[in-house]
Amino acid sequence: MLGSKSGEMNWNLTDDQKMVRDMVREFVVAEVAPNAADWDRDKYFPGEVFEELGKLGLFGMVVDEEYGGAGLDRIGYCLVLEELARGDASTCVAISVTNSLFCAPLQRYGTSEQKERFLRPCVNGEWLGAFCLSEPGAGSDAAALSTIARREGDDFLLNGSKAWVTNGAVCGAMLVFAVTDPESSRNRVTAFVIPADHPGVSIAREEDKLGIRSSRTNQVALDDCRIPSEWVLGEEGKGLAIALNSLDGGRAGIAAQAVGIGHAALVFTLDYVREREAFGGPIGRFGGLQGKLATMAAHIRAARLLYLRAAWLRDNGEPDTMAASCAKLFASEMANWVSYQAVQMHGGYGYVTDYPVERLYRDARVTTIYEGTSEIQRLVIARQVTAGLG
Amino acid sequence: MDPRLSETEQAFRDIVRAEVSSIGMTADDIDQGVTTAANAIACLATAEFLGIYTPEAHGGCGGGPVELALVSEEIGATSATVGVVAVGHMVSSFLLDALGSPDQKQNWFPVAVDGTTLFALVLDCGDSLLESPGCGVSGKKEAGGLYLDGKARAVTGLTLSGCLIVPVKVGDALLLAIVEADRDGVTIGVEESQLGLNGAGQASVEFSGVQVPSGSILSGGNVVEALRMADDLFRIGHAGLCVGIGRAALETSIAYLSRADGALCREQSVQWMLADMATETEASRLLTWYAASRTGPDEMREAAAMARLLAADGAVRASRSAVQIFGISGNKRGSGIERLYRDAKAMELHHGAVEVQQLAVAGELLPDLVKDPP
Ligand SMILES: Cc1cc2nc3c(=O)[nH]c(=O)nc-3n(C[C@H](O)[C@H](O)[C@H](O)COP(=O)(O)OP(=O)(O)OC[C@H]3O[C@@H](n4cnc5c(N)ncnc54)[C@H](O)[C@@H]3O)c2cc1C
Numbered sequence: 001m002l003g004s005k006s007g008e009m010n011w012n013l014t015d016d017q018k019m020v021r022d023m024v025r026e027f028v029v030a031e032v033a034p035n036a037a038d039w040d041r042d043k044y045f046p047g048e049v050f051e052e053l054g055k056l057g058l059f060g061m062v063v064d065e066e067y068g069g070a071g072l073d074r075i076g077y078c079l080v081l082e083e084l085a086r087g088d089a090s091t092c093v094a095i096s097v098t099n100s101l102f103c104a105p106l107q108r109y110g111t112s113e114q115k116e117r118f119l120r121p122c123v124n125g126e127w128l129g130a131f132c133l134s135e136p137g138a139g140s141d142a143a144a145l146s147t148i149a150r151r152e153g154d155d156f157l158l159n160g161s162k163a164w165v166t167n168g169a170v171c172g173a174m175l176v177f178a179v180t181d182p183e184s185s186r187n188r189v190t191a192f193v194i195p196a197d198h199p200g201v202s203i204a205r206e207e208d209k210l211g212i213r214s215s216r217t218n219q220v221a222l223d224d225c226r227i228p229s230e231w232v233l234g235e236e237g238k239g240l241a242i243a244l245n246s247l248d249g250g251r252a253g254i255a256a257q258a259v260g261i262g263h264a265a266l267v268f269t270l271d272y273v274r275e276r277e278a279f280g281g282p283i284g285r286f287g288g289l290q291g292k293l294a295t296m297a298a299h300i301r302a303a304r305l306l307y308l309r310a311a312w313l314r315d316n317g318e319p320d321t322m323a324a325s326c327a328k329l330f331a332s333e334m335a336n337w338v339s340y341q342a343v344q345m346h347g348g349y350g351y352v353t354d355y356p357v358e359r360l361y362r363d364a365r366v367t368t369i370y371e372g373t374s375e376i377q378r379l380v381i382a383r384q385v386t387a388g389l390g
Numbered sequence: 391m392d393p394r395l396s397e398t399e400q401a402f403r404d405i406v407r408a409e410v411s412s413i414g415m416t417a418d419d420i421d422q423g424v425t426t427a428a429n430a431i432a433c434l435a436t437a438e439f440l441g442i443y444t445p446e447a448h449g450g451c452g453g454g455p456v457e458l459a460l461v462s463e464e465i466g467a468t469s470a471t472v473g474v475v476a477v478g479h480m481v482s483s484f485l486l487d488a489l490g491s492p493d494q495k496q497n498w499f500p501v502a503v504d505g506t507t508l509f510a511l512v513l514d515c516g517d518s519l520l521e522s523p524g525c526g527v528s529g530k531k532e533a534g535g536l537y538l539d540g541k542a543r544a545v546t547g548l549t550l551s552g553c554l555i556v557p558v559k560v561g562d563a564l565l566l567a568i569v570e571a572d573r574d575g576v577t578i579g580v581e582e583s584q585l586g587l588n589g590a591g592q593a594s595v596e597f598s599g600v601q602v603p604s605g606s607i608l609s610g611g612n613v614v615e616a617l618r619m620a621d622d623l624f625r626i627g628h629a630g631l632c633v634g635i636g637r638a639a640l641e642t643s644i645a646y647l648s649r650a651d652g653a654l655c656r657e658q659s660v661q662w663m664l665a666d667m668a669t670e671t672e673a674s675r676l677l678t679w680y681a682a683s684r685t686g687p688d689e690m691r692e693a694a695a696m697a698r699l700l701a702a703d704g705a706v707r708a709s710r711s712a713v714q715i716f717g718i719s720g721n722k723r724g725s726g727i728e729r730l731y732r733d734a735k736a737m738e739l740h741h742g743a744v745e746v747q748q749l750a751v752a753g754e755l756l757p758d759l760v761k762d763p764p
Contacts, residue, residue, distance in 0.1 A: 009396060010391060017391075274756070298700045301696055308391065308393065312393055381664070385640070
């Protein structure tokens with residue numbers, strides 16, 4: 001009477017989702033993964049590989065077909081990010097920022113002229129996008145921005161300094177968040193879309209990072225940068241909402257990136273424990289290591305389900321704030337723990353660059369920091385579960 | 391992909407939730423031995439969902455692993471003690487369905503479904519079904535049937551059950567025997583007071599020359615395969631119970647905060663505990679549902695062991711945080727809070743300890759290096 005035979009809930013991917021995942025997997029295995037260690041060592045941004053990724057349509061995955069994009073759903077998009085991160089987390093973040101934090105907000109809030117001008121080149125694989133919210137003095141507390149955009153007739157004049165800009169030195173255009181109404185608490189910030197080569201925009205600094213070293217992270221200076229009001233994205237004064245909504249959408253993607261890193265660390269470690277011998281046989285025969293590996297695998301699987309669920313919610317227009325934060329928190333903490341264990345199981349060899357787990361360990365580190373630190377995710381989640389209390 | 395429960399699954403879950411709430415009041419009494427889990431299970435039986443693995447023709451509700459996971463979460467959120475007994479009972483029904491003859495089904499399903507007879511599976515609670523089937527109960531075939539000898543140390547639900555399902559080794563073959571608890575030669579120990587899962591009727595049992603008539607031997611199918619499946623169902627059921635404990639820890643904490651001084655839920659230490667409880671419980675739930683919706687047996691095995699592993703850990707962490715949030719009042723016997731913590735810890739040991747689950751997953755990851763994965 002009550003029940004039904006199981007099988008209604010389903011985790012099956014569509015043919016399209018599988019196709020794009022497999023296509024990217026193939027590319028990553030051939031062109032990305034084998035070079036990731038060299039790029040990391042040399043802090044080399046592999047422009048020639050990005051050219052190919054652009055041709056595959058990966059710069060505009062989330063853009064509607066109307067503007068020539070792939071119109072890929074969030075699930076498919078996150079699967080692609082996981083595949084990229086399995087090969088190289090640096091490559092992954094450049095693609096992720098372009099799609100989640102540049103294309104998606106433009107797609108959602110942009111005018112058709114803005115989309116033609118700024119989205120088309122992404123879709124055509126001509127340029128990457130960047131997202132300039134953080135500043136030297138304002139990270140988690142995004143409302144504390146100090147970059148100013150002063151209205152002068154039909155123009156805005158921007159001054160200030162943006163920090164931690166992924167793709168800063170290699171993008172074609174950037175979203176910039178600046179204060180337009182310092183007196184207002186609710187309508188203080190406005191979003192702008194600005195070509196990277198626009199006068200007054202300059203790359204002030206290149207960060208020397210612990211991980212994702214072949215990605216570009218820059219400080220961007222805005223000095224009397226004059227832009228027309230047509231480049232305001234969305235409503236004037238509503239910039240913070242645009243930023244937060246974009247970050248919500250990006251979180252499942254960062255979770256997918258973390259899963260890719262964790263997955264790669266597990267796979268390399270499974271190989272290693274078969275190969276490495278101690279006390280008369282492969283170390284993988286030790287129960288303590290087997291137990292660790294099993295727990296790593298369980299956490300990776302759970303993190304993947306969490307990001308798939310968050311992506312599904314967004315695809316279906318359901319509230320995803322809580323799910324996306326849970327996915328990001330769990331997956332990024334998982335990637336750190338898993339890659340730590342991977343290094344440990346490699347012993348001394350895990351500590352040197354001969355084996356990829358050393359890089360994975362460094363690359364995992366940033367996932368609990370950017371697009372909302374773990375602490376901020378916890379605050380978001382706690383706020384959701386205690387809504388209405390206190 | 392659709393990671394939600396279907397409408398029927400949701401409706402099912404809602405009915406179960408409403409029914410299970412009726413036993414909530416007794417959870418601490420069961421823990422303290424004032425009443426028994428059998429009474430609570432009789433209540434659940436009237437709601438019919440103990441019959442998930444009983445075909446509708448025999449009065450059951452004919453569900454599958456997803457329904458098992460849902461029922462388990464609901465019971466686990468109320469009383470994990472009742473949960474482990476109920477899961478054992480339901481998995482016994484699965485074995486009866488998989489291996490029983492029409493006559494045997496006719497004979498036992500009615501009493502199993504209406505809860506008048508509880509079924510317990512005889513296996514040491516620390517072991518997985520296949521690892522040491524029957525815990526060393528062996529059988530000899532003679533005129534008059536099968537004669538059982540051997541013992542098991544700690545069988546869940548034993549003191550509450552009317553019927554035992556006993557895996558028996560006869561030479562190299564494995565049989566399943568249904569043995570009434572009051573049969574001559576069956577000696578059941580007393581339930582000892584434990585850290586957690588108190589009142590689950592856990593005790594030792596000894597069989598000395600117990601005669602089992604041939605009509606009580608379940609042999610209508612592949613015993614090893616059925617036991618494998620049963621093992622995975624146990625994992626899914628127990629993972630569900632752990633998810634339930636995690637959920638109860640979160641929900642009771644939130645309810646407590648709503649009564650307490652509002653400043654408490656603005657404390658970051660509290661907020662972070664809530665966030666981790668919510669995140670880890672959700673992760674365990676998704677993994678449990680995922681495992682329950684696998685159709686291939688190998689896939690289900692790996693996922694179910696992963697779910698069991700993650701969910702038990704999540705339950706311990708969540709219930710520990712709940713005790714912390716309640717402070718000294720959560721430390722009080724009978725508060726219901728410290729019971730969650732004790733029960734969660736026991737779930738890490740109970741029927742397939744953490745290490746057994748790890749070995750099962752590792753067996754899939756490193757089949758060449760893991761010896762005899764369970
Ligand atoms: C490699 C890299 C790439 C990045 N790319 C971009 C990008 O493309 N665009 C962009 O805009 N930004 C980017 N960022 C910036 C990133 O999003 C910020 O670093 C992050 O939001 C944290 O801000 P912060 O560094 O100022 O740290 P802070 O906000 O100063 O935080 C310091 C510590 O305090 C904690 N903390 C802060 N507030 C609270 C609170 N309320 N409660 C409890 N703890 C708190 C934080 O969790 C953290 O542990 C990037 C960062 C890195 C490292």
